[in-house]
Amino acid sequence: MIEVDGATVGEVLDAVAAECPALAPILAAGVSVAVDGQVMTGARREPVKPDSEIFIFQKMKGG
Amino acid sequence: MALDDRKTDGFKYIGTRPNRPDGLDKVTGKARFGADASASGMLHGAIVRSPHAHARILKIDATRALALTGVKAVVTRADFATGLTGEDADLLENVIAGEKALYDGHAIAAVAATSALIARDAAKLVEVTYEPLPHVTDVDAAMQPDAPIIRADAADDSVPEGMHPNVVRYMEFGRGDLEAGFAEADAIVEQTYKTEATHQGYIEPHACLAQLGADGRGELWCCTQGHWFVRRMCTALLGLETSQLRVTPSEIGGGFGGKTTVFIDPIALALSRKASRPVKLVMSRSEVLRATGPTASASMDIKIGMKRDGTITAASGVFRLQGGAFPGAPTAETMQCAFACYEIPAVHEVGYDVIANRPKQAAYRAPGAPMGAFAVESALDELCRELDLDPIEMRLKNASREGTRSSFGPRFPRVGLVETLEAAKAHPHYAAPLGPNQGRGVACGYWMNWGGETSVSLAISEDGTAQVTVGTPDIGGSRASMALMAAEALGIPYENVRCNIADTGSLGINEPTHGSRATYASGLATIESARQAIGKLCERAADKWGIDAEAVIWEDGCAKPSGPNAGEFPPLTIAEIAAEMGSTGGPISGHHEATPNGHGGSFGTHLVDLEVDPETGRTTILRYTVVQDAGKAIHPAYVEGQFQGGAVQGIGWALNEEYIYGQDGRLQNPIFLDYRVPVASDLPMIDTVIVEVPNPGHPYGVRGVGETGITPPLPAVANAVATAAGVRLRHLPMTPPRILAALEQKAGG
Amino acid sequence: MSRIHVTTTVNGDEVEYLCEPRETLLDCLRDHVGLTGAKEGCGTGDCGACSVTLDGRLVCSCLVLGAEAEGKKVETIEGLADGDTLHPLQRKFIEHAALQCGICTPGILIAAKALLEKTPDPTETEVRYWLAGNLCRCTGYDKIIRAVMDAAAEMREAS
Numbered sequence: 001m002i003e004v005d006g007a008t009v010g011e012v013l014d015a016v017a018a019e020c021p022a023l024a025p026i027l028a029a030g031v032s033v034a035v036d037g038q039v040m041t042g043a044r045r046e047p048v049k050p051d052s053e054i055f056i057f058q059k060m061k062g063g
Numbered sequence: 064m065a066l067d068d069r070k071t072d073g074f075k076y077i078g079t080r081p082n083r084p085d086g087l088d089k090v091t092g093k094a095r096f097g098a099d100a101s102a103s104g105m106l107h108g109a110i111v112r113s114p115h116a117h118a119r120i121l122k123i124d125a126t127r128a129l130a131l132t133g134v135k136a137v138v139t140r141a142d143f144a145t146g147l148t149g150e151d152a153d154l155l156e157n158v159i160a161g162e163k164a165l166y167d168g169h170a171i172a173a174v175a176a177t178s179a180l181i182a183r184d185a186a187k188l189v190e191v192t193y194e195p196l197p198h199v200t201d202v203d204a205a206m207q208p209d210a211p212i213i214r215a216d217a218a219d220d221s222v223p224e225g226m227h228p229n230v231v232r233y234m235e236f237g238r239g240d241l242e243a244g245f246a247e248a249d250a251i252v253e254q255t256y257k258t259e260a261t262h263q264g265y266i267e268p269h270a271c272l273a274q275l276g277a278d279g280r281g282e283l284w285c286c287t288q289g290h291w292f293v294r295r296m297c298t299a300l301l302g303l304e305t306s307q308l309r310v311t312p313s314e315i316g317g318g319f320g321g322k323t324t325v326f327i328d329p330i331a332l333a334l335s336r337k338a339s340r341p342v343k344l345v346m347s348r349s350e351v352l353r354a355t356g357p358t359a360s361a362s363m364d365i366k367i368g369m370k371r372d373g374t375i376t377a378a379s380g381v382f383r384l385q386g387g388a389f390p391g392a393p394t395a396e397t398m399q400c401a402f403a404c405y406e407i408p409a410v411h412e413v414g415y416d417v418i419a420n421r422p423k424q425a426a427y428r429a430p431g432a433p434m435g436a437f438a439v440e441s442a443l444d445e446l447c448r449e450l451d452l453d454p455i456e457m458r459l460k461n462a463s464r465e466g467t468r469s470s471f472g473p474r475f476p477r478v479g480l481v482e483t484l485e486a487a488k489a490h491p492h493y494a495a496p497l498g499p500n501q502g503r504g505v506a507c508g509y510w511m512n513w514g515g516e517t518s519v520s521l522a523i524s525e526d527g528t529a530q531v532t533v534g535t536p537d538i539g540g541s542r543a544s545m546a547l548m549a550a551e552a553l554g555i556p557y558e559n560v561r562c563n564i565a566d567t568g569s570l571g572i573n574e575p576t577h578g579s580r581a582t583y584a585s586g587l588a589t590i591e592s593a594r595q596a597i598g599k600l601c602e603r604a605a606d607k608w609g610i611d612a613e614a615v616i617w618e619d620g621c622a623k624p625s626g627p628n629a630g631e632f633p634p635l636t637i638a639e640i641a642a643e644m645g646s647t648g649g650p651i652s653g654h655h656e657a658t659p660n661g662h663g664g665s666f667g668t669h670l671v672d673l674e675v676d677p678e679t680g681r682t683t684i685l686r687y688t689v690v691q692d693a694g695k696a697i698h699p700a701y702v703e704g705q706f707q708g709g710a711v712q713g714i715g716w717a718l719n720e721e722y723i724y725g726q727d728g729r730l731q732n733p734i735f736l737d738y739r740v741p742v743a744s745d746l747p748m749i750d751t752v753i754v755e756v757p758n759p760g761h762p763y764g765v766r767g768v769g770e771t772g773i774t775p776p777l778p779a780v781a782n783a784v785a786t787a788a789g790v791r792l793r794h795l796p797m798t799p800p801r802i803l804a805a806l807e808q809k810a811g812g
Numbered sequence: 813m814s815r816i817h818v819t820t821t822v823n824g825d826e827v828e829y830l831c832e833p834r835e836t837l838l839d840c841l842r843d844h845v846g847l848t849g850a851k852e853g854c855g856t857g858d859c860g861a862c863s864v865t866l867d868g869r870l871v872c873s874c875l876v877l878g879a880e881a882e883g884k885k886v887e888t889i890e891g892l893a894d895g896d897t898l899h900p901l902q903r904k905f906i907e908h909a910a911l912q913c914g915i916c917t918p919g920i921l922i923a924a925k926a927l928l929e930k931t932p933d934p935t936e937t938e939v940r941y942w943l944a945g946n947l948c949r950c951t952g953y954d955k956i957i958r959a960v961m962d963a964a965a966e967m968r969e970a971s
Contacts, residue, residue, distance in 0.1 A: 022220075029149075034473035038760075039511060040660030055472040058234070058395040086906035089914035090898065092849020092889035096915060099848040179839075180832060264949045266853040266861055267915040316851070316915025317949050348854040539912035539950060700909035704951055708912065711952030735858035735947065743953040744937075744944040 009033055010044030012054055032057040071695065071757045071764045076550045080700045081557050083543040085314070097270030097286030097313045098345045105272070106135055108334050108344035109182035110327070111172040111189045112354065113164030116198035116420040116728025117211065120164060120191060123172055128188040133177040136338035137189065143333060144302035151299045153389045157423040158300060158329050164193065165213065165388035166420050167729040168353025170326075175334040175342050198420040198728040202362050202385035205229045205419040213388055213418050231390040232416035234398060236471060237379075239409025244377025248368025252445045256438035257794040258777070259721035260360040260385075263427045264712075264740045267316020268346040269355060273331035275301070277339070281308045285328050288318040288536055289575020293325055294567045300329040301336070308332075311566040312536045319712070320426030321356050323575045349733040356425020357722055359384040359392040361434035369446045373457040377409040378402055378470075382435060385417045386424035392416045393424075393431030400774070401435030402470035403509040404480060404666065405461040410470045420728055426577060429510040429770035433713060433777050437795060440506040440778030445791065454505040454782070455488045458668075462507075479692030479756030480507065480666035486752050487668040492688045501674045501685065502786025508667050508774025512767040513578025514659040518571035519588035521549060521596055522652035525645075527620075527638030528559040529596075531589050534573025535581040536564055539708075539769070540701035544582045545589050547697050548763065552593035554620035555637055571656055579767025582697055583662050583758075588655040590762045595653030603647050604635045661760015665768055667691035669710065669775035675788040677806060680799035682718055682784060688750040694758035694766030702768050707749040709772020715741045716773070717780035721796050820881040822847065823891025831878035837871075838862045840878035841888060849889035849918045853947065860946030863919035864888045870926040872945075889918035892925065900963040900970075901925055910959035912950035920946045924960045932968055936961065 004019060006012035013033070017024040032041050034055040035048055041059070048054065088094040125137040140161050147155055155161075159170045172189050176182040197211035204210055206227050218231040226233070245251060271285035281303070287293050290310040298305045315322065331344040346355070364381040380401055386392025394414035402410055447454045462480045469475055487493060487505070497503060520532040531549050535541065546560040553560075574580070601615040604622030608615075614629035615622050621634035644651050672686040689706040696702040719739045723731045732738045757764025777795060785791045790805040815830040822845060829844035841847045841864070850873055853861035857872040864873045865887040866880075892899045901921050904910070911917045920943060927934060927942040934942070939960050940953070948956060 037474040037476050038660060039473065039662075041514065042516065042658035043660055046660070053473070057399070057471070080909070082906045083909070085914070086911070087898075089911055089917050090889075090902035090905050090921060091893055092847070092918045094914055095848070096851065098852065099842075179843075180834070265913070265915075266859055266947055266949050267851065267913070268853070315913060316853075317913045319949070345852075348856065348859075540909065698909075700955070701912070704909055704912050704955060707952035707954045708950045709952075712949070734856050735854045736856060740947055740949060741952075742944040742947065743940040743957065746940070746953055748957070749952050749954045 007047060008044060009035060009046045009048060012048055013044070030059045032059050070762065074551060076547050076557050077695065077697055077763055078699060079547070080698060081543060083540050084546060084562065085537065085542060094314045096267055096316050100272045100284045100313065101343065102272055102274065102341035105341045105343055106175040106177060106338055107179040107182045108173055108175045108331055108342050109186040110170050110330065110350065111186045111191065112350070113160065113167065113169040113171055114729070115164050115193055115195050116167050116200065117196040117213065118164045118193035119196060120160060120162060120171065121194055122192040124190040125172065127190065128174055128185040131181065131185045131188060133181040134174060134185045135177070135340065136175045136334050137172060138330065138333045138337055139172045142337060143300055143329065147299065154296055154324070155300045157389060158326060166422050168350065168422060170330065170354065173330045173334055175338045200419050200421055200724040200728055202360055202383050202417050202419060205385060205417050206383065206415070213420060217390055217418055229418050230415050231418055232394065234395055234414040235412065237411030239377070241377050241379060241409045241411050244409035245368040247370065247376045249371040250446055250449045251366065251368045252442045253366040254442060254793055256363045256365060256441060258361045258434045258437055259795060260357040260421065261427070261716045261720040262352055262357040262738065263319035263321035265317030265319060265321060268348060268351045269327050270345040271328045271331050272341060272343045273328065273335045274341040275332045275336040277336070279303050279307050281332060283308060283310045283328060283332065284313055285310065286313045286315045286322060288315065288322045288538065288577055290567050291534065291572045292323060292575050293328055296325045297329045297332055301332055309566055309568045312564055315536050315538050318538055319428045320430060320577060323426050323577050324356065326355050348735060352733040352738055353730050354422050356423060358427035358430065359386045359424045361397065363434065363438040365438045365442045367442050367446060369450060371450055373450065373452045373460045375405055375407050375461045378407050379411040380438065382412065382414040383417055384415065384431070385419045385421065387421040388418050389423045390416055390418065391424060396431030397435040399471045399511065400432035400509050401439050404463055404507045406463055406467045407470055428709060428712060428773040432508065432510055432774045433716060436506065436508050436774045437777035437781065440775070441781050441793065444778070444782040444785065455484055455493070458507055459484050476663060477756060477759055478664060478666055479754050482754045482756055483666055483668040483690040483692055486754055487670055487688070487690045490670065490688055490690070490752065492670050492686060492750065495672070495686070497672060500677060500787055501672060502783040504671045504779040504781065504783030506669055506775040506779035506782060508771055509664055510579065510770040510774065511664045512583065512662040513580040514584050514662045515574035515578060515580050516572050516658050517584040517588045518573055518656045519585055519592050520570060520652060520654045521589060521592035522650065523596055523637065523641050523644070525641055527636065527641040529553060529555065531560060531562040532565045532570060533562060533585040533589065534565050534570045535576040535585045538576050539704060540698060541576070541581045543701065544697040545585060548586050548589050549593050552590045553597065553637065554618065579665070579769040580662065583761055583765050583767045584659050586697065586765055587659050587761055588657060591655035592653035595655065596651055599651045600637060600640050603640050603644065606647065607635065608632045659760065661758065663694060663758035663760050663766045665692050665766045665771045667771045667775055669779045671779045671783050673780065673783045673787055675784060675802060677788070680803035680806065682797060682802065684714060684746055686747055688752065689772060690752040690754060691768060691771055692754045692756050692766060693768045694761065695755055695764035696753050697765060699753060702753055703751040705768045706751045706772045709770070710749050710776050711741050711746060713773045713776025714780060716795060717777045718796050719798065816879045818879055818882050820884055820886055822886045823888060833879060835878045836874050837876040837878050837881055838873035840881070841873060847888055847890050851915055851918060853915065860923060861916050861919040863922040863946065865922065865926060870923055889922055892921060899925065900966050901960065904959040904963040908955045908959035908962065910951065910955040916946060916948045920948065920956060928964050928967060932964060934964060
């Protein structure tokens with residue numbers, strides 16, 4: 001659990017990458033993100049609220 | 064996306080069961096599938112495959128093959144792009160071997176000739192010199208310190224130091240105080256469960272017709288779930304510009320995830336480029352089973368603690384998945400789905416992605432979820448027996464609902480698990496009497512579903528009918544669903560809409576029909592496209608009436624003044640507006656592009672009654688009921704079809720289907736006689752109950768329904784066998800020999 | 813290699829083709845006669861997607877040599893409808909949503925027609941065992957069985 005600033009998913013991911021450089025290549029390779037319970041992809045422009053809870057996962061796929 | 068004008072009831076077309084638009088073609092033999100195309104001057108291809116599970120390729124000599132009359136080209140790895148990295152490098156390595164053959168059936172070279180028979184003869188004349196290497200095909204064996212190293216550099220940074228190089232990915236997550244949770248429990252089950260690899264088993268083998276010129280421009284016809292994926296992968300592997308290859312999807316004879324990647328398409332393109340002629344390549348069934356993606360096999364340690372009243376206090380799981388000779392086993396999906404059905408205060412999960420000398424796994428319907436569900440739902444059933452709890456009541460007590468923090472972190476939005484459990488409890492099936500040697504099983508399952516890149520166009524024709532152009536291949540009746548949604552939005556009859564599946568040259572990028580996303584995502588984009596077209600139709604009416612477009616509403620396929628203040632005008636029908644569109648401003652269409660993220664997961668609860676013959680160990684399914692949340696069923700008959708098909712694939716996984724490898728590392732059952740999928744006489748009717756808890760992320764409330772249904776059958780059948788036979792099988796499939804062995808062990812012990 | 817000249821009747825039409833001795837009837841129908849309605853799902857007689865009738869007998873055309881069709885009558889999915897009028901089985905398959913991908917459908921329709929000619933009033937169990945040689949991976953068979961039973965009922969009423 002880390003706290004970072006950002007108004008969009010993209011800004012948050014960039015902030016996480018800056019905070020934890022080891023995660024940068026993993027984030028660059030593509031991840032799934034959940035914002036307040038909604039799992040999303042391709043969502044760098046999705047807005048986030050100051051108290052939003054964000055989870056980052058390995059990019060998921062379906063059959 | 065703003066979905067402020069969501070609609071969840073009062074539908075005119077949604078929820079009806081019209082005939083599918085491609086029905087006539089499919090019952091008369093006219094529908095054109097992958098192998099049904101031909102081209103002028105066409106050659107036929109055949110592939111040379113490794114007979115070894117693991118071997119160094121010392122030499123490939125095609126002299127004798129090329130000398131055969133009618134042979135026009137031979138390709139090897141040297142005919143493909145070099146310098147690829149990451150997933151593309153793995154993809155190429157799987158499509159055609161480089162320095163080593165990594166599994167029985169791995170493609171080594173390919174031949175193009177004037178007939179399929181000559182091509183097959185020529186393939187046998189390609190002389191490959193191998194140096195066989197030690198191999199391993201079992202997931203647990205592949206992790207042992209003395210296991211042969213399959214690919215030294217396949218692991219990424221996530222793998223802790225000291226692990227075998229065959230462990231290529233490591234995952235871990237959890238929260239809560241596990242120790243305290245288990246200390247609080249009145250009963251704890253701790254067991255190891257295993258599932259074997261199974262194949263998607265689509266009846267149509269992979270097939271394609273490729274044409275690629277020396278100018279780098281190409282055409283490809285193939286059976287695929289996603290032709291933009293095919294285009295990207297093929298052009299990467301051949302070193303082409305992506306836009307210069309046009310891919311047209313054929314009708315597709317089943318996929319279930321297995322046709323979301325490429326196997327033969329890049330080879331056919333390479334042969335065509337080399338021979339300067341179109342090349343058709345069709346797999347045999349044994350090629351499909353030996354060399355296309357089965358799912359992963361799994362070995363799992365589960366520990367769950369429960370109070371006497373049925374409350375789950377803590378849970379942990381270790382998941383080891385083997386996904387063939389390449390990274391990519393769906394371990395993360397297994398972990399996310401395993402405990403997703405329940406609210407658990409303390410949970411911890413560890414996952415390993417392990418490589419072995421088997422074909423590269425491909426997605427198979429809810430990839431990863433059935434294995435974890437088998438382990439967890441079996442363990443819960445063991446706890447219910449120990450604590451004498453009703454399995455549905457126990458599940459209702461712990462069920463995930465809106466706001467529940469999931470085992471993998473995020474809180475659930477509005478979901479329908481409780482509703483499926485209530486419906487299962489109320490179903491007459493649950494109260495029906497059972498006879499001797501019979502048992503009933505209950506299990507739940509979850510799949511998170513998917514949105515994905517989506518591009519749809521809708522155009523109004525001159526007579527007021529509409530065409531919808533989508534990029535998601537229709538694998539189970541989705542054209543009917545798209546037409547229903549367009550008809551509903553436009554207010555015109557279903558029959559007045561035609562839905563076409565576009566080639567890659569006709570729309571922007573679309574992800575495949577995967578992740579249960581077609582009806583959700585292409586449907587959402589269809590509705591949005593229709594609404595855009597309606598806006599234009601209203602503008603034309605407003606112009607004609609000389610009023611503001613805002614003063615026009617769209618109702619029942621007509622533009623109408625919004626009220627007395629807008630003026631008194633008779634409604635203008637879509638046909639009247641369309642007839643004049645050329646002179647009132649030009650063509651009227653709508654278009655929508657998005658990566659929608661409101662897909663919402665789907666939960667299901669299954670009930671099964673079965674009988675085990677104690678003499679033979681054979682299991683007969685007597686009664687089966689699927690209850691699942693569809694959000695909103697657009698075409699209920701095809702929703703039922705997804706429930707039924709998923710359930711039966713799961714039954715096959717539970718009872719019959721498995722990849723069997725010999726000591727030599729070769730697949731021993733590469734034909735349908737020995738890889739036994741369920742047949743009609745194995746099964747009863749499959750009852751269905753469609754629960755509708757509308758998904759807030761879709762204009763009409765749709766949730767994807769395709770995948771969840773394969774997840775509960777594995778544990779449901781195992782739980783029923785435990786009652787019927789009095790033995791708990793923790794290793795799938797529960798074949799008659801395995802059940803007999805368990806019965807004998809029980810009698811002897 | 814010399815080819816064999818075969819004269820046969822397909823869906824009532826006289827047809828001639830030249831085939832290799834080892835070519836299957838399925839290959840000949842698809843590659844020489846131009847009828848691609850019968851499908852190859854396995855090539856080993858296990859899936860039934862290639863079902864046709866040969867002198868009225870239900871066969872897997874992947875297990876019959878093309879040369880064996882000499883002088884015989886072959887019926888395929890392309891001959892099931894009477895012009896614009898669908899066979900009741902075809903109509904019921906569409907109405908009951910008894911197909912999803914549709915690759916097994918031609919073979920199942922041919923097999924079901926052969927059943928109803930022998931057994932106009934089959935039980936569910938008889939339908940299930942008769943169609944046990946026709947694999948469907950999409951539907952779980954439920955709607956297929958219902959469609960066949962419903963078509964049989966309609967055909968009995970009409971006769």
